[in-house]
Amino acid sequence: MASSKTITLRSSDGEAFDLEEVVAVESQTIKHMIEDGCADNAIPLPNVTSKILAKVIEYCKKHVESPKAEEHAVNDELKAWDADFVKVDQATLFDLILAANYLDIKSLLDLTCQTVADMIKGKTPEEIRKTFNIKNDFTPEEEEDVRRENQWAFE
Numbered sequence: 311m312a313s314s315k316t317i318t319l320r321s322s323d324g325e326a327f328d329l330e331e332v333v334a335v336e337s338q339t340i341k342h343m344i345e346d347g348c349a350d351n352a353i354p355l356p357n358v359t360s361k362i363l364a365k366v367i368e369y370c371k372k373h374v375e376s377p378k379a380e381e382h383a384v385n386d387e388l389k390a391w392d393a394d395f396v397k398v399d400q401a402t403l404f405d406l407i408l409a410a411n412y413l414d415i416k417s418l419l420d421l422t423c424q425t426v427a428d429m430i431k432g433k434t435p436e437e438i439r440k441t442f443n444i445k446n447d448f449t450p451e452e453e454e455d456v457r458r459e460n461q462w463a464f465e
Contacts, residue, residue, distance in 0.1 A: 321355055
């Protein structure tokens with residue numbers, strides 16, 4: 311990777327991260343800040359903790375360093391790396407989604423949201439509530455009304 315300008319990002323808990331501009335601009339938010347001349351000092355990221363920012367940077371570095379070639383071996387290797395990357399606890403996964411959205415990193419947002427979708431796929435509403443610790447605020451009668459009104463969804 312050719313050397314490039316170093317960008318400093320500052321997490322919400324005050325930790326500074328130095329990274330190459332080519333890695334930083336994986337984030338459209340940061341790319342626009344650099345283009346607008348807002349990157350002379352550390353770029354503050356008030357919505358991203360150091361723990362999550364370190365993971366986001368790890369993801370961006372891997373995706374910048376991976377050849378963009380359409381080789382299946384490279385593509386499969388990156389997919390396997392991505393699958394391992396999202397094997398984290400639920401709180402971390404949700405924080406990664408929020409960070410990817412805030413930083414406008416589409417590929418990371420797609421990956422993390424797909425992971426949550428896969429967690430939901432094929433589960434009953436009760437299983438989904440249990441997985442995500444969601445309290446059921448419907449009475450049994452209200453729940454039955456919803457099931458009756460949306461019968462097509464339960465077929």
